[in-house]
Amino acid sequence: MVVAKTSVIAKLKNIMAKTKRRFLSSPKAKLRDENISEAEAVTIQKDAHFRSSHIKHNTYTAPYLELSAQLLAEEDQIFKAAANHLASIAKVRRKYAPAIRAIFAEIIANRKLSSEKLDYLTRKLDDI
Numbered sequence: 001m002v003v004a005k006t007s008v009i010a011k012l013k014n015i016m017a018k019t020k021r022r023f024l025s026s027p028k029a030k031l032r033d034e035n036i037s038e039a040e041a042v043t044i045q046k047d048a049h050f051r052s053s054h055i056k057h058n059t060y061t062a063p064y065l066e067l068s069a070q071l072l073a074e075e076d077q078i079f080k081a082a083a084n085h086l087a088s089i090a091k092v093r094r095k096y097a098p099a100i101r102a103i104f105a106e107i108i109a110n111r112k113l114s115s116e117k118l119d120y121l122t123r124k125l126d127d128i
Contacts, residue, residue: 009038016041064089064096068103071121072112079117087124097128104128 017036067089070082086104090097104125108118 013038013041016044062096062099064100064103068100071103071107076117079113080120083121083124087127090128101125101128 013036064086067082067086070078071086073079073082083104086100090100104121107113108121108125111118113121
């Protein structure tokens with residue numbers, strides 16, 4: 001176990017050294033030994049994580065869109081929970097109601113679900 005642990009650490013140190021050299025130093029800089037200390041590896045890893053976690057994304061996905069995929073679930077419990085939750089969102093957040101109605105209407109029109117699920121979805125659509 002100890003041998004495997006040290007070999008993994010050695011490989012990680014080697015990868016971190018190559019990464020550090022490739023991205024943080026100038027291309028004309030002389031290469032030093034491939035081995036770096038654990039402290040340097042931790043510093044590089046923390047810096048990379050900090051940079052990646054602070055990237056701002058300009059996209060926004062409405063919360064109901066992820067739930068709408070669950071309407072096509074095979075299990076009745078997942079389907080009913082998603083339909084019920086979407087109907088509740090439409091009742092509380094009126095700005096989402098037209099989009100949720102359109103999702104319900106599209107699923108009803110495609111008739112990919114069983115008749116019980118379609119009836120349940122129709123009742124929820126009428127509730128909105």
